Amino acid sequence: MQVIHLNYPNQDYYNVDPVSMAVGYFDGLHLGHQEVIHEAIRVADERNLKSAVMTFHPHPLSVLKQEPLKDFLITSLDDKIKLFSDLNIDYLFIVTFNKDLAKLSPEDFVQKFFIDINVKHVVGGFDFSFGHKGSGKIQKMNEYANGQLTYSVVDKVSYEGDKVSSTRIRDLLNEGQLEAVTKLLGRPFTLTAEVIHGEKRGREIGYPTANLHISTEQKLPKVGVYAVYAYVNGQSYYGMANIGYNPTFTDGIERPIVEVHLFDFDEDIYHQSIRVEFHYYIRDEEKFNDIDDLIARMKEDEIETKNFFQIPKG
Numbered sequence: 001m002q003v004i005h006l007n008y009p010n011q012d013y014y015n016v017d018p019v020s021m022a023v024g025y026f027d028g029l030h031l032g033h034q035e036v037i038h039e040a041i042r043v044a045d046e047r048n049l050k051s052a053v054m055t056f057h058p059h060p061l062s063v064l065k066q067e068p069l070k071d072f073l074i075t076s077l078d079d080k081i082k083l084f085s086d087l088n089i090d091y092l093f094i095v096t097f098n099k100d101l102a103k104l105s106p107e108d109f110v111q112k113f114f115i116d117i118n119v120k121h122v123v124g125g126f127d128f129s130f131g132h133k134g135s136g137k138i139q140k141m142n143e144y145a146n147g148q149l150t151y152s153v154v155d156k157v158s159y160e161g162d163k164v165s166s167t168r169i170r171d172l173l174n175e176g177q178l179e180a181v182t183k184l185l186g187r188p189f190t191l192t193a194e195v196i197h198g199e200k201r202g203r204e205i206g207y208p209t210a211n212l213h214i215s216t217e218q219k220l221p222k223v224g225v226y227a228v229y230a231y232v233n234g235q236s237y238y239g240m241a242n243i244g245y246n247p248t249f250t251d252g253i254e255r256p257i258v259e260v261h262l263f264d265f266d267e268d269i270y271h272q273s274i275r276v277e278f279h280y281y282i283r284d285e286e287k288f289n290d291i292d293d294l295i296a297r298m299k300e301d302e303i304e305t306k307n308f309f310q311i312p313k314g
Contacts, residue, residue: 001085007096008104008112016091020044020121021052021114024128025059028074029083030185032125032157032164037087039154040123044090049120052091053084054113060097062217069217074169074185076218079192093117106136110144122151159184176222176281188229188277189221191258195269198259207298209242209259210269212276216255223256227280227305230262232269237262240298240305241276244285263302263311280308 004014022040026033037053044051057077062069075083077094084092095101095113104112109131114122124138136144141151157164164184172181173189181189191212198211214220220243228241239262245253260276282304288294306313 001089001092003081003092003094005094005096006113006117008098008101014117016052016118017050018118018120019052019091020047020049020123021054021091021093021119022123023054023130024125026053026055026075026080027059027166028169028185029080030074030164030166030169031159032154034087034186035157036123036125036154037084037089039152040121041087041089043121043123043152047121050090051088052093052119053089054093054095055080055084056095056097058097059217060102063097063099064102071216071219072170073215073217074166074173074189074219076192076215079190103132106131106140107144109136110141115145115148120149122149123154124151125154126156170219173219173221176224178221178226178278178281182279188279190275190277191218191220192273192275193258194271194273197270198257207261207295208266209261210274212258212260212274214258220256220258221278222281222284224284225282225301226278227282227308228260229277229279229309230260231275232262232265232267233272237265238305238309238311239263239265240282240301241278242285263306280305 004016020040020043022037024033024036040053041051043049059069059073081092122138122141126138128138130136138151138153141149145151162168169181169184172184178189191214193212193214195210196213198209223244224242226241226243228239230237230239239260241258241260243256243258245256260274282301286297288297
């Protein structure tokens, strides 16, 4: 997959093969987004074109509101790039979303970001909009493109009667409904982050943890304890994660801390990036009277986690 960055109005135009391209922000790359991309790939195969995806960075809301997003993004840009690559896309266009881009008319947007880069077919979700104040609609592509490309629109994808959407997934994360999130994403919710130094209390009580450095833009699941599966240095491990404020030991923490305890693991991984899949919500975070109560509860959490993953005892 070739990654191409476009930065209007100073972008270079690349000599790319004719493409069938899916376009959208694709936060979460959920089942609905995947349908859009699969349609672009299908058309590419049918018409002997290359396949492509166009996404935007940063999120348009952060530019339009002129402030960083907080606890919002389901997938980071790096995670999206990996997921796109896993779909065997030929080209990935990453468009810098800025104020100049936001002012483009739908016609100019189509000319500069579709026609000028050799897009022969464009695919969008039924609610995809673009151009100044979102005035451009994918359904009116013939009007904007003057016959220079074709297009298709993917209808909404539903699960259990409701539309699959990034908003719905954020709501489910707020509720700790990880099984439902997994179904809507087509994979577990994942955080990829660098391991940083913490207070090292976990090591003192027999449950050493990797503290993760999480962007403030990243959406976090509900505060609590989770059964997780993690990837470290090419190896995979079962474990538990705590998202919370460490009320037994501290007060006044503004943003939840993410700590991960991996079973059968004892390595120094500070400053390394690890990927953590969240599979199951065990319980809410609690404040314990003393460390012994905390340790006893964590042992129960460990048993519940191993039962969930059906890890053999012994």
